[in-house]
Amino acid sequence: MFKKLYIVWLKIAGLHRSDDDTDRGTVFNFFFPKLRVGFFIRMTIVAVLAALVFTFVLMPCRINGGSMMPTYPENGFTFCNKLRYRFTKPQRGDIVIIRYKDKTYYLKRIVGIPGDTVEFRDGDLFLNGKKQKEEYIRYASDWVLPPRTVEPGHYYVVGDNRSQPIEQHVFGSVRADRIVGSPIW
Numbered sequence: 649m650f651k652k653l654y655i656v657w658l659k660i661a662g663l664h665r666s667d668d669d670t671d672r673g674t675v676f677n678f679f680f681p682k683l684r685v686g687f688f689i690r691m692t693i694v695a696v697l698a699a700l701v702f703t704f705v706l707m708p709c710r711i712n713g714g715s716m717m718p719t720y721p722e723n724g725f726t727f728c729n730k731l732r733y734r735f736t737k738p739q740r741g742d743i744v745i746i747r748y749k750d751k752t753y754y755l756k757r758i759v760g761i762p763g764d765t766v767e768f769r770d771g772d773l774f775l776n777g778k779k780q781k782e783e784y785i786r787y788a789s790d791w792v793l794p795p796r797t798v799e800p801g802h803y804y805v806v807g808d809n810r811s812q813p814i815e816q817h818v819f820g821s822v823r824a825d826r827i828v829g830s831p832i833w
Contacts, residue, residue, distance in 0.1 A: 705731055707828065709745060709753060715807030715817065716755050718786050719743070726831040728753075738803055738827055740764075740775075745828045746805060754818060755831065757784075760804030768793040771810065787811035796821075803827065 681687050702708070711724040720726075720743075728745045738744055740761050746754045760766040765776050771789030773780040789810035798804045798821055806819040 705729070706832075707745075709755075709831070711755060714809050716743070716757070717809040719757075719784050719808045720755060720831075726833055728829040729832050730829040732830040733827060738824070742830060744803075744805065744830050746822055746826050747828050748818070748826070753828065754805075756805035756807055756819065756822075758803050759806050760798045762798050762800045762802060764798045764804065765795050766793075766798060766804045767795040768814075784808050785810065 707728040707730060709726050709728050711720055711722070711726065714722040733744075738758050738761070740758055742758045744756060744758060746756055748754055759773060759780075760775060767774045768789075768791040771791050773782060774795075785808060787809055791810055791814045793814065796804075801824050802821045803824060804820065805822050807817060810817070
């Protein structure tokens with residue numbers, strides 16, 4: 649099947665090429681191709697594929713804020729893999745992109761899955777009563793949060809940078825349908 653598609657692609661590409669072999673591969677022809685039928689067919693295929701990929705598979709995301717430092721920079725860029733959780737469930741420790749409002753997305757780490765009890769004591773995360781070792785935490789924290797159980801169909805998320813007061817952070821229990829995907833890098 650792929651061989652047939654490759655042959656069709658070569659025929660389409662052949663419609664675009666010049667009959668004169670001397671100007672093939674030149675920089676000028678790359679940036680200013682001859683406008684033939686094959687060119688428009690290839691451009692249409694590329695545009696349709698790009699629309700499909702950026703609608704259903706990848707979403708460009710600009711990172712703006714330091715809640716995930718040092719794991720992610722304060723200002724950066726990544727793509728959200730929308731297919732990541734189509735066939736699997738998010739796990740504890742996964743970094744996810746969450747939709748909070750219309751076009752507001754947050755990058756957070758899952759620390760609790762449904763049924764877990766989450767609490768913070770003097771900046772340390774306790775999960776089901778056991779202190780967690782979080783190697784990705786680099787900045788000291790003094791967070792205190794009483795125990796809370798994660799409801800079914802929810803995940804407990806928090807940023808990696810916990811050096812600021814707890815009141816300045818967006819975190820907590822999030823419905824599973826709010827998780828859009830995970831960052832690619």
